[in-house]
Amino acid sequence: MVDRSIAARTQVGRRPGRYVLRGVVTAYLFFLVAWPLYLVGRNAFADGFTNLNDILTDPDVTHALRLTVVIAVTAVVINTVFGVGISILLVRYDFPGKRALNALLDMPLSVSPIVVGLALVLVYGGRDGWFGPTLEAAGLQIIFAVPGMVLATVFVALPLVIREVVPVLQEVGDEQEQAARSLGANALQTFRRITLPSIKWGVIYGVVLSLARSLGEFGAVKVVSGNVLGQTRTATLVVEEKYLNFDKGGAYATAFLLALVAVACIIVVSVLRPKEDR
């Protein structure tokens, strides 16, 4: 290696070391991700389409799938509105506590989902939560009901839109917004005509990633849902329940559906992104 010439050393793609690294990386990803992922697909279709057919005609499972979609979409809408708003505030405005807020917004990414669930139960739990009994007296049950599951899902996916939109907002700068404002546009017009079109792609990536994360949330939802069959059971909870009840075919088929959506989300983002970046 030492006596090889400088030219060869700096040239791209001619070194044996390169093939070794390429091989190591490919093998690592093959054994850690690709092969296991493929096996789930194969197990789901081990008996042809029977597994998939069984779960799609099971009213409890279809209810769970519908509930999952409703919760995920609600959570994504909330996170998108909140995320775009807070991103604009963080990038364009100055206020006390901005740095602390910026750091705290990342918190949900590094908190255990079980802790998220516990935290929500302690505050909104109907029996002895801080606000729970009051809300329940007013007729609003949160824990062991859909609102709590939405809250848990919103919590875990909270930073994703923000983390996509903030860098885009920083990149585009505020010259155009200033120009629009000096030409007499009000805040809403400036946002709709100038800001929103320029951050469009950031928002779309954020939405797709949040959707994937929200559809797949398990731990936090498990704690706050109570997992009531036909009422508060989501798709990820179905996977667990089916597997533990020795209905492996059903578990693999449901897992396959969830994996399909997740991989589709990743592919959508990866296909869209280069157009913007390069």
Add this chain to the structure above:
Amino acid sequence: MTSTTLVPDRPAGNRRSARGGLPLTRVSGLGLGVAMVWFSLLVLIPLAAVAVTASQGGWSGFWRTVTNEQTAATIRLTVGTALLVTLVNIVMGTLIAWVLVRDRFFGKRALEILIDVPFALPTIVAGLVLLSLYGPGSPLGVNIANTRIAVFLAFLFVTLPFIVRTVQPVLAELDREAEEAAASLGASRYTTFRRIILPSLTPAIAAGAALSFARAVGEYGSLVLLSGNLPMRTEVASVRILSSIENDNPDSAAAVAVVLLAISLAVIVVLDVIQRRVMRRG
């Protein structure tokens, strides 16, 4: 992904945010108020509730709970395995990022997608996915289900994207001239890597490592089916918290949760410090 917070490849943006911004107007002030109320109700108050609940038994109560033999074992296993996984990720993540940036070959795009799969895949499905290759009936003929290796493997799977995605953009922006200069002055490739490339990657690697450590420490979903959750052997901290909740013992659940929250908070502080250092340099 999460990497965007740490990517120091947007100098214009960094300068802008360092400069601050406009003072709040009436509309934006109202917006900030609404956002803060929502953020408090959703995140800050519930997390405070965990801390308050944990402190109700006093310091001795807290200490007794977290040093309980079974609980201490779960914390040791979780933190120990997370550290080990983070070390593996530091090496493999940097290597993967290197290959994705510097190499060009057929199928690279597919590898790019594989990196993000663990991030988007539901954790319970991640557990099932690993079980199908490394569990009973494995085509490889291994069965690591219900062992500590399963915990390691699950952590490794779910933390895969973090270091790759923080290092990749930094590596892509790196100035090749310094490397060529070093090589032309006779530095070996190892020396060039250690003296020229590695120092510029260190903040990104550290940031990715912090994220991956935090993610591993809080992991739950992928372990449910994979590790068997055997007390004293494969039970992790999150599982311990959940069983305390299910046994209607929120005080001890909160005590263990505070330990995990302290780790998350430490990670956030580390990230903030790294980000600020990178920004100042840029």
